[in-house]
Every structure is written in structure tokens, then in C-alpha cells.
Amino acid sequence: MKRRPTIIDVAKKAGVSKTTVSRVITGDGANVREETIQRVQTAIDELGYTHNAVASSLRTDRTNLIMLSIPDITNPFWPAVARGVQDRMEREGYAVVFANSDWDAQREKMFLEMARRNRFDAILINPVRVNNDELKAAHIHTVLIGSHEGFPDFDIVGSNSYGATQLALAHLYDLGHRRIGLIRGERQSRPGHSRLQSYEDFLREKGLVLDSSLIVRVPFDEMGGRQAMEQLLSLAEPPTAVLAANDILAIGALQAAHQAGLTVPDQLSIMGIDDIFAASATTPPLTTIAKPQYEIGRQAAEFLLDRLGEQATAVPRRHLFNCTLQQRGSTGPPP
């Protein structure tokens, strides 16, 4: 008899009904005598009983499982966010599990489908390709992470990426730079867009001319950053400062600059956005814009818990954290 013991076995052993056992297990011990609890507990221990969450979920329609869907687990930005999510959700008895889509629309969809079929209680997602309507059609509690436009039906937590870009550009401008390159990522379409918008607005406000050759769009990884920088340096009139849409791109750019024999920041200033771990590891350490990653995760969890409670009808909320300048060594006055 290899069968796993069930609550019925426990009930039999303890000489009570399965209902009583269930009450003990769920901690719904309100109406169970202390002595009975003990008896059940020992039966559980002796049999080595383990709760079957699947059966429980079937009956209750809750799994206590939350999915955190992100595009790129390689980007250290996310683990920091995840920590905030976990700390909050685990306290409420939820387990948080990662789904890494690797920028793959197919995979993102697959995970979404999985969360739905397996009745995950909710999803936290930084969407890659999926849109508002598809998410809505999934009929699962969802909170978005990232400063996305075009998702009117969902709670969103993110950072003010428009403001972050302004902050970065202002820093470079104040140092005296007037010819500033922008390295954008190809993939993360919407925030990239918002950064572009911000860039254009900034130039307009300061009365600088918009030179489209200063805007380069590349894949969202280190190699992309390198390529972009090489392209910028090959211009007849290269920029004196470069802002990359995230630190990974910036690090790639930094490497390319070194390789080209340029001294940073004396001959060229480089900035990133995010303030990931590696940003302080480069030489010179990268000036960047820090986002409150842990807090973002935490706030997203907070929204989610509201949704999981009774706030079902609440209107979609939006919380954008402000970003702060992390001034390090990769920026300085123009040559």
C-alpha cells in the first residue's frame, strides 16, 4: 500500500470525522476542542500525512500562488523588485513564483495561459507583447509593473520613466553637454517610447536641435549597447554625452568607448538608468538614475492584495515612484 494518506486516513486513525481533520488543517480551529486538535495532530504526524493542495484548490478555487512574469531574468532590476513582492506576499501566505519569458511573446503567452489553467490567484507582469485586452480576457487578477501606457484596465506600479529621463538629461545639460546621444532598446517598446518622448521634449524645452542620428535603437543587451556606441562614435560629429535606456546598454556603451580609446568621463560622458548592481562595478562607476525597485515590488504586492480582497470594483490605480540621480564617475563636463 504505497498510497499517500488522505485526511480520511487521518480521520480514521484519530477517531474523528474528515470534516474535523479538515478544520484542524486549515487552522480553522475555532470550533475544535484542544484535545481533539492534539489527537488529529498526532495522527497526522504518525501517518506522515501531507496536505493535498491540488484537491484543496479544486474545492476552494484558490491556490495561493502568484506569478511574477518578467521579460528578462538576466536584468538584475527584476530580482530586486521580486524581493519586494515576495516579502509582502509571503507574509499573507502566498508563494511567488517567477516566469521568465526571455522577451519571447510566445513564452509570455504560454505562461499567462498556464497561470490561468492552473488557477493562479494573480499575476504581476511586466508585459512584453501582451496587451490590455488579452490580459483582460485572461480573467485573472493582474497588476502591471512598469510605466506602461495603454493598459487602462489595470493597476500599475512603476517608476516615472519620463521623469527619470528628464532627470538624466538635466544632469548632463547642467554639466554643459549640448549634444547628447540616446540609446534606446528595441524590445521594451512602450517605456522606450516614453523615454524618446521625454528626450524630445527636453531638447525642445532647452531649445536644442533634434538630430535623429543621435538616436540609436538596438537590442536590449550589452552587445546592443556596444553597437550603439560604435555607431554614435562613427558620426561626423559624435555626441559629448550619451544616455542609455538602461544600465546594461550603458555598460555595453562604456566598453565600446573604452575600446575606441576614449577616456570616460573626460572625453565622453555616459549615463544609464536603473542602478543595477553592475553599475557600481564598472570603471569608472556608472552615473545612473536609481529606481526604488524594492518599493515598486512592495507596492505592486499591496495593490494585488487589495484586489484579492474585496476591492474588486475599485477603479484602476496607478503609482509611479520618482527616481533619483546616482552620480558616480562616468559623467563630467564636456571636453
Next chain:
Amino acid sequence: MKRRPTIIDVAKKAGVSKTTVSRVITGDGANVREETIQRVQTAIDELGYTHNAVASSLRTDRTNLIMLSIPDITNPFWPAVARGVQDRMEREGYAVVFANSDWDAQREKMFLEMARRNRFDAILINPVRVNNDELKAAHIHTVLIGSHEGFPDFDIVGSNSYGATQLALAHLYDLGHRRIGLIRGERQSRPGHSRLQSYEDFLREKGLVLDSSLIVRVPFDEMGGRQAMEQLLSLAEPPTAVLAANDILAIGALQAAHQAGLTVPDQLSIMGIDDIFAASATTPPLTTIAKPQYEIGRQAAEFLLDRLGEQATAVPRRHLFNCTLQQRGSTGPPP
């Protein structure tokens, strides 16, 4: 009527039995007429039916969910491994989900318990604190990742970390270094141990004296690396080369060396192990030992699939990949 449609609703609509619907859904269409399949399919579409994986799992005792439990999602080593796992497992219809214990024994245990209760089909784990017997007691298919000793009952996939250390030390030795520091991590006890062993063996073999002040043990993060390096530099007779147990420690060490005004590699050589992304981003880029991360993940998945098949009684296997030297700019002859 807010209720989600079930196969019974579908069956009713299509004018067939629920059994037939089930056959269509599970793709077990062997014995279903093409026309019937079509009819069921349209009913499914019209009702917007979605399969309830929870109910299915209850009946079949399979969830097609795999947990990948790792200590530190911040360490870029793991995403690379994960990719190998995912690519292989998803092809077989499994979804891979991350559990990040953050070096926390409590959390690691929690996730293990969760995988068990929720009837995950298997676990891939790089154990932090959990031991052989606890894993065995969980009664769930498990494959270990990492070169751990003390887990006689499980398949293990990892890299030859003993060999990796030898390789690193040989590189430094060949460059002429005779006084080599070792930075160990505190947490990852067993492989750290194996590295220490390797270090001692190497010195013995080369007839070098073992100076215990050259061995520093610190927390497994960047700050740890810095501390360790500061400590080593404060010695009366500091080492001419330093090997760190992983790249993160090495990067911290590199920073500390810069801060102390040392030129790497002219005045001091530094090496890491793992070859994570950031290793090539430092200045100078880090010489390190590369592990075949993707392949490790892939092989682990392969072992797991065997277990999930019929190999239940197979004797535990062990696959250690060899590592290769990634020579970059952080090592050179001693001053």
C-alpha cells in the same frame, strides 16, 4: 450566471458526452471522429471554455509544473542555467517556475513544502541548507544542480569545481605567482569547501607553503569581495594574485583594489569563477573560469525527464562538466 464553463457545458452544447470532450481536450483524439472533434472545438470556442488544470491534476496526479529552486536570483549564473532547463522542459510540455530562496533556509524549506503540497512533478534545486534526507523525505522527483557532496541519493549535474579551481590556480602559477590569496564565500558551504580543498591540494603539489592568512571567508556578495580584498591588502605581505570563489566576489575585490590605488593586473592579478555577464564589463575585464551554464541546465532537465519517465529505479547519476579558462585582462605576471 457567472460560472466558468466546464466540460459538461461544452458536452451539452456539442451534443456529446463529457468523456468525449475530455478526449478531445487531452489530445487523446485517437478514437474520436474528425467531425466530432470539430463540433467539440467550436463549442469550446463559443463558450470560451478554459481547461481546469487543477481538477485535471487532482485526477491524474500530475501538474506538469517543475520548480527550479535557487539561492540567489541576483547571481546571473542562474538565469543562464534556467534557460537550458526551460528550453528542454517546455518542449515536453512542462512549465518551469523559479523559486528564489535568497539564501534563506526558511524560505527554501517553504518552497520545497509548496512544491510538495501543490504536487509539482519535480524539483531542480541548488540546495542552500536542505540536506539529502530532507529532500528524500519530500518524496518528489529531484535533480540537484551544483557540485555538491553529501547527496548520495540524487542525480547531480554541475561543473567540476575542484577542477575549475585547479585551472585557475594553474593559470596564476604559470604567470609566475607564488603567493595567491583565496576569497571564499560563506554561504555556499559545500562547493566552497571543495574549492578550499582544491586550493590546498594545489599548493601542496607545487610545494608552496600554506599561509592561512591568505584565505578569507566573506559573505557571498560584492561587499564581501571588497572586504576580503581590503583584508588581504592589509597583510604585511599581501598576495600578488587573488582567486575569488565567484565573479561577484571578484568584482568586489577588483573595486577594492582600484580604491586602494592598485593597478590591475600590473600590481595585482585577480580572478573569478563563473564567467557571468558583468565579468566582461569591468575594467580591466575579468579573467575567470567559464562554466557551461546552459548545458548544465539542459543536462539537468535531461536527467529529470528520465526520472519522470520509467527510470524510477535507476541508480543516481552524476554529470560534472569541465570548465574552461576565460583569459581576459585582470591577470598578468607578478610585479
Next chain:
DNA sequence: CCCGGAAATGGGAACGTTCCCATTTTAACA
């Protein structure tokens, strides 16, 4: 000592699926 209400416990039914086994339909062949 009995009564009444609260506390404790128990017995199905239900959750949505898959599997076993039985039954019906199909089609091939004599």
C-alpha cells in the same frame, strides 16, 4: 435534574476532471 443554547462534531454533496468499462455505431466482408 433538566433545559436550552452554544460549542463541537459528523455526513453527505460538490468542485471539474479522467479513467474504467460497457454500449452503440460503423464499416468491411462474406
Next chain:
DNA sequence: TGTTAAAATGGGAACGTTCCCATTTCCGGG
């Protein structure tokens, strides 16, 4: 056209839990 085996379909039980509602037990006050 009848026979038969194979193909297609259907009905109920089972998976292990929780919930509803009924029943029993307990205990203090009259």
C-alpha cells in the same frame, strides 16, 4: 443482408478536499 470486429461514444465512479447543514455533546442556570 447478416455477421463481426473495430471504432466511437457514453455513464458513472473516483481523485481529496471543503462547505453546508444536521446532529450530538457540553455546561451553566433555574
